[in-house]
Amino acid sequence: MITVIGFDGGPLPEPARAALASATLVAGGRRHLDAAEVPHAAERIVLGALDALYAALPSHENVCVIASGDPGFFGIVRQLREYGLEINVLPAPSSVATAFAAIGLSWDDAIVVSAHGRELRPVANVCRAFPKVAVLTGPGAGARELGAELPDRTFVVAQRLGHPDQRIETLSSHAAAHAEFADPHVLLCLDESRLTSERGWIAGFGGVPGTWALPESDFAHRASMITKSEVRALALSRLAPRPGRLVWDIGAGSGSVGVECARFGAAVVAVERDAESCDRIRANAATHGVAVEVVTADAALALDRLPQPDAVFVGGGGVDVIAACAATRAATVVVALAAIERVPEAISLLTKSDRAVDGVLLQSSRLSALPGDAHRFAAANPVFLLWGERR
Template identity: 85%
Template structure:
């Protein structure tokens, strides 16, 4: 029977159980720097396997009875424990503090409210979108998905870059995201991405992202708006269902107005870019985002003048603008484009635009009647203006 012990290493002395496991090992697997660091505790007769990729590791493990795997920090936290278990091995784990915990400890900052994402071997875009949406994010980086690359695509953030944690040459650098885009860092490293304007000392009860908000399609009274110029809650409910906002996705809110759609998407954990040409409306969007404690990046401009320069969206909501704006949004790689229209004449052209860009078009005419009070404790249902909600989806 194969016994596999996974030892978390943080640069410090090994625990007695870890040293005892190594003393019995006939195979020790780990990165070169880990094997060098614990070399004095590895039996001379034991085989050492330098771990670059996982290729060949399991075949070598099958040839031994007592195996130790050395990994950074807590191997059960975005670590090798999952792969070993998936291969069917019975393992015991001796963890050290995770690299994320160590990085936050190095700057004396609590992290129970942090979002932790792994960029190792993954696309950069979803990771960047999480960093846009949340004020405190820890990123486990990889080649091509580190502080340099994230700094080049993110707005102003504070970066804390932790390199070679637990080693004598450990280095902690604090710099702006813009400065990080022009710097070099050792791979891999831990990146803490902080929006210091939104960091709070409020004590929560659940770690990280709290999940779907308890309410959505909020009443118009929960937003600042101008003369009822706001996407009504019934329209917002269906729009949210089609946009599918969630962590890792970027939603454009074009012709944002009060920003109600963008703010609600941000409440679901999505990154949001709101484009609105009216400066006073932009101030309202920022105020509404602050009221609901979310991040919405606001761009004050005519949509057609800036869309080509914005990060590519996963979904788009068009609440204002002509068919030329709709066409420009439909040309993006977004999987879903949702358009709200008041005029029936614009419906056929919008359907045509969505279809010509490879999307399956669908839609609904939404008209609701709301309970309204009358004198003498009587009530009636008062009709709201009808809205055509169209959407085009690309599978």
């Protein structure tokens, strides 16, 4: 039997002390082994890779593994179970719970992500999309690196939680990009303009929205200059928005595509050159309770300074814009066109960027009332929807 002990820097409870006292092998991080009351006769293994622990297990009956906080929360429990070991877990409060408690903030509505040993981009995208995010950091993927990636956010950086030299700092994401922090630390990334006191019933991300491809009436727009719901439905299926992904909405107009992507949990950057339209995008995002970063600029001049996307929707812009979007690392680029003359050129640009290209002509007719309780189907303007997927 292996006993996994959660350690938060304070005195261990009696069951943990009893398990540790009888252990003949104790494994953990160096700071955990130094802080806990490890029997003098017990073999010690400083954990890095788990190979040394697995190799030593056959020689011992009573084994303890010491880990930070709750070992079942982004911790070692999963790895030990996957190896087929029988374990008994004695958890302490997780570092995330301890960090939120330190600033007196509830966290049932927080998203929790781990950057430890993982790519930073998806973590940054979750921080863009959600107002309350806890990040379990690692070397090279902490508050400093995330501060350089993110727009204005409030960072709470909790270092050495539970230890006598515990330190909790509150600073802007921009200030964090130029600061130094002890590893590992817990980062709380807050968009204070969107924090709410509303009580929910499900923890973290609530999942996909109940409806999508919303009617045009759900968005403020100018003179019907909006991507119609039928087109949006297919575009969303190709863009595949979800937490951890970043979507560009280029030539965003009302921002309806970007807002819908944000409702699925994606981070969104909308680029639109008309200042009045940008105000509408912000208003539409606020109405639907999502974050959309709005860039007021000509897309041809702005794209090279945006964070790299995972998917792109091009609703407006010329040949140069389509070419620039096709050249990004995005897995999928979706282009909506009204003029048939632009279709061959768009296909060529997507193909030249080593993308597999497909598309449809969307022609829809909507039910429309006539006098005398009669109805007809009124044809909407056709739209060409192309998509190029990175090979």
